[in-house]
Amino acid sequence: MQTRPYNASLERSSISLNHIASRKTSRVHFDVIIVGAGSASLSAALVLGRCRRQVLVCDVGHPRNAASHAMHSYLTRDGITSGEFLQTARTQLRPYSTVTRLEDEATDVASFEGGFTVQLHDRGHYSCRKLLLATRVVDSLPRIPGIEQFYGRSVHHCPYYDGWESRDQPLAVYGRGIKGVVSH
Numbered sequence: 001m002q003t004r005p006y007n008a009s010l011e012r013s014s015i016s017l018n019h020i021a022s023r024k025t026s027r028v029h030f031d032v033i034i035v036g037a038g039s040a041s042l043s044a045a046l047v048l049g050r051c052r053r054q055v056l057v058c059d060v061g062h063p064r065n066a067a068s069h070a071m072h073s074y075l076t077r078d079g080i081t082s083g084e085f086l087q088t089a090r091t092q093l094r095p096y097s098t099v100t101r102l103e104d105e106a107t108d109v110a111s112f113e114g115g116f117t118v119q120l121h122d123r124g125h126y127s128c129r130k131l132l133l134a135t136r137v138v139d140s141l142p143r144i145p146g147i148e149q150f151y152g153r154s155v156h157h158c159p160y161y162d163g164w165e166s167r168d169q170p171l172a173v174y175g176r177g178i179k180g181v182v183s184h
């Protein structure tokens, strides 16, 4: 079984580069640059955007939970796909002219007095007063041949998210020593 690829990259950014260029006249382009556009980042963008902070969100579209079949245990969103969740978040950000999104990778960051400069892979560099790195946790799968094809389907990293779907079935628990096993 193949894991479903996350398709955020198919959604082209609606950002106007003129919109960004106009900010270049000010000393810094943005109040806040957020690297990453997962749930942590988009949540921050929503709050900051509504506070009339000028925000740039840049992301390469590889969320941690891309292998997940569906999200669970998140009130009001139980059972939706992670792609659907992020799509809804992006749609709800659209009315906020204060929030700019770019599909691009942040490749470098430098600080200067009073702010930061973020280098993007394709779209140049932008400066900001505050920088928020929301680039996620990276999960290391155990080195078991073929495990990738089952990850997010029948191999799960968290029983609270996916245990219900496997209830009453034989279960193997893998962890680092007894501590890893007992925590689940």
Ligand SMILES: Cc1cc2nc3c(=O)[nH]c(=O)nc-3n(C[C@H](O)[C@H](O)[C@H](O)COP(=O)(O)OP(=O)(O)OC[C@H]3O[C@@H](n4cnc5c(N)ncnc54)[C@H](O)[C@@H]3O)c2cc1C
Pocket: 035, 036, 037, 038, 039, 040, 041, 058, 059, 060, 061, 062, 063, 064, 065, 066, 067, 068, 070, 071, 072, 073, 074, 104, 105, 106, 107, 134, 135, 136, 137, 139, 151, 152, 157, 161, 162
């Ligand atoms: C298999 C699996 C199943 C899960 N199931 C559930 C569930 O059912 N319910 C639940 O509530 N939670 C679940 N989680 C946990 C949840 O997915 C994560 O906690 C959540 O996605 C983390 O959000 P985040 O914003 O921190 O990171 P992410 O969603 O991973 O977002 C980080 C983003 O940063 C981007 N990025 C990284 N580096 C750069 C860079 N240099 N430049 C630009 N962009 C960059 C990445 O492309 C990515 O899009 C699951 C996790 C996994 C792994």
